[in-house]
Amino acid sequence: MCGIVGILSTTKKDVCLYIYDALTIIQHRGQDAAGITTASKGRFCMRKGNGLVKNVFRTHDMENLVGDMGIGHVRYPTAGSSSEAEAQPFYVNSPYGIAFAHNGNLTNAEALSKEIFEQDLRHLNTNSDSEVLLNILASEIAEEQKHRINENDIFKAVTKLHNRVRGAYAAIGMIPGYGIFGFRDPHGIRPLILGERTTKNGTKYMLTSESVGLTALGFKITRDIKPGEAIVIDRNGKVHSHQCSENSILSPCIFEFVYFARPDSIIDNISVYKSRLRMGEKLAEKIKLKWSIEDIDVVMPVPDTSRTAALQLANELDLKYREGFIKNRYIARTFIMPGQKQRKKSVRQKLSAIELEFKDKNVLLVDDSIVRGTTSQEIVQMARAAGAKKVFFASAAPPVRYPNVYGIDMASKNEFVAHNKTTDEVCKTIGADKLIYQNLEDLIWSVQQGNPDILSFDCSCFDGNYLTKDIDTPYLDNLEALRSDKAKQNDQNNVSSELIYNDAD
Template sequence: MCGIVGIVSTSNVNQMLYDALTVLQHRGQDAAGIVTFQDDRFFLRKDNGLVRDVFHTRHMRRLVGNVGIGHVRYPTAGSASSAEAQPFYVNSPYGITLAHNGNLTNADELSSDLFRTDLRHINTNSDSEVLLNVFAHELQKLGKLNPTKDEIFAAVRAVHQRCRGAYGVIAMITGYGIVGFRDPNGIRPACYGVREGENGQTEYMIASESVALSAAGFTLVRDIEPGEAVYIETDGTLYSEQCAESPKLYPCIFEHVYFARPDSIMDGVSVYKARLRMGEVLADKVLRERPDHDIDVVIPIPDTSRTSAMQMAYQLGVKYREGFIKNRYIGRTFIMPGQKMRKKSVRQKLNPIDLEFRGKNVMLVDDSIVRGTTCKEIVQMARDAGARNVYFASAAPPVRYPNVYGIDMPSASELIAHDRTVEEVGELIGTDWLVYQELDDLISCVNDVNDAIDGWECSVFSGDYITGDIDKNYLTRLENRRKDSSTDATSVTDVDSDSDSDNDNIDLHNDED
């Protein structure tokens, strides 16, 4: 999962892009990058690390220009090198940079075609670089010295025909503007907004989540539709066109469960309201299964589950308490690249307040259970703090299947609920009682005001992959590749990972520092 942003403004965009990336930091903590252009020159800074660590004053001063894009990346197995930090760049045609959120399911096939047929070289293992080169090749095939909106939309149309999987994309074309588009199923999110700039000229922002718009003073216009492309010229002129033949809106439901900020609106659905409903419906299930429950207190596992836990406590008529204090300087354990690192970081990340646990029957609430490592440690922490009984509720159904659309859970063997019953999972994490959300109930929680939503991408829960191109052989190859890259990563030293380094702070036209 990643965060993307692009801005066309009437003044320098470097600070606005930085601020937007900090708001989107929850979508990726592994690497960050910003690229701007001015006078037909690109200015790029990207590296491993948090936004605040990658960009210092000297970097920001060099990111000049009124148009730019940014990216925050989260780690996948074997991602020690900063070479895969985005945005990516190709010089032909025109000079194009691209930031991508999602995953291409036919990246291997495309990479081979790009080399053998399109005569393009791919320099990393990132499918985002593949997508960039597909877009660049399709635009170059049109052979226009000055591309118009029609040529740009035609290139996006060809991308949809060649690429499969999930993608929210923002690309910047030197001297012309930025283009944003979503995959034909709308799996990954993207929206755009406006605000009035200098001299009354309209400024535009495209971002993964609406919260990035509101934080910068932009007004949300709407979500980019599945398969649609939005092109904004440097003078602020906006065009949009549907570029897919048969688009359907199937957003990733896990965005609402875990990834998105609660103050975001995604495809017309309030993330906060959806999570309130998750807690309410989950409480109803508790009352059905144990009408005479002995729960004394409901305690959330910070932060994502807080909204659901609060509503669950209200519905159950029991106390809601904050039982864990979170260390804000430790990253999200789910997206850490190694099992040992995830396990080690749990007790660094959370510390229990003994008063809220001692002698009580405690219902812990989390947004989901993926690998189970964190949950097991937290249950034990509750027992160590003196809880009489420790119950556990997941606001999401059991995660039993790999994700192939851009979330780092591709190996079924890593998922604690895969091929296990609820009782077996509860025993493994050490809880006295485990309750999961039902999938139909989860879907009802997010089916809000948008009648245009055709369905939800729920493959991690159901095993049904909306793109129709995923089979057992694909998942086996993915798991084997993950194992290989994890092994390789243990012996890799990233010489470019120092975020004080200026190695990636380059003007792509080689201006002097």
């Protein structure tokens, strides 16, 4: 999962500070690396590196990022490595010069890499599928062999790209001297939204992953980019759009609403906040049917994502709601920590318990989901250590049993605590007295109520139904070999070895 931003201004003023602020607002979508590329007088200005936005960019970097258009990216790795070379935006010099940022994951990246080398005669410098996507686009644009590009050339290239590429992708690109563009995969799995900010001096246009990136900076929401659609904003501020896929069906990723997106975002006309309220409502209904509510003294969220669902659940059950855990906001999201050992350590660093809220009480802990079980197990132990008599656990999402192949770091089914386990077995593993999961149909209802026109969602990590219809057992086995915690640790060791070797030079 990553976050992307593209801004074009007709005021002829530098846009780098707006991009910086927007990336900071969507920092929750990636904490591994950040980058900004701007265009000025036909040339690119670029700065990118590993770390948080605030650590990658210094004053002198911002002074050098001149230009009235630019794109930005925050990353956490799902495919490829965590090396600085794979930080985005990427760039190709032919044709025209294209800077590019991507959120998602290509499911046929390996075959495309071979095609790019043998058929398109282009060179890849990293293992990132984002570079693959960029080179496919560049190759298709180059087919026109024109000295000057226009919006129709981009639309033709994106149409051909859709025919070659499989997977999830929301992408933003920039061509110096011409403008910025964005497009979304035919299923609309990953989000992309357009907004604008008009003053007496002109208009700024922004494409970004979440609406909060717009509204927090004073931009007005225009609309979501449709699945399979491409948007081009030329340097004069004219917005062009075209549907580039004939078989587009909006099926957004439901895990965006469960965990990844900020609650103050609206994705495909669905309020993330309200969808989480409904998740708490539905989970409360199930608890009423399955459990004796009298056994529960207090409801507590696992901060922060589950807070909305937990509050609504407590209201529906007419139970006390308390904040039993205090979060250290300077610790990164544990879900996207690279490795089980690091996640486990980070849970203790991130949360501390308020003992007086736990002592001699039967506590119902509510979390947004349970993936590897690391956080859940540690939190249950912390609750018991703080004096809880009994610890019940509720997940606002169903059991995660299947790998996610569309850009969320859940590749290895053997790392999922619910893989080949019943609810009772998971309960025993995390050390809780009782455990309850949301039903998938209730989760879908909770999100779909925000936009009844959406008839399907990507729920693959819960039901194993892959929208692109190209996922089989060999693919999943290969994915696990590349993206499991063990594989990432080996990759990290290789990167560290390279750094040591280079330092020795």
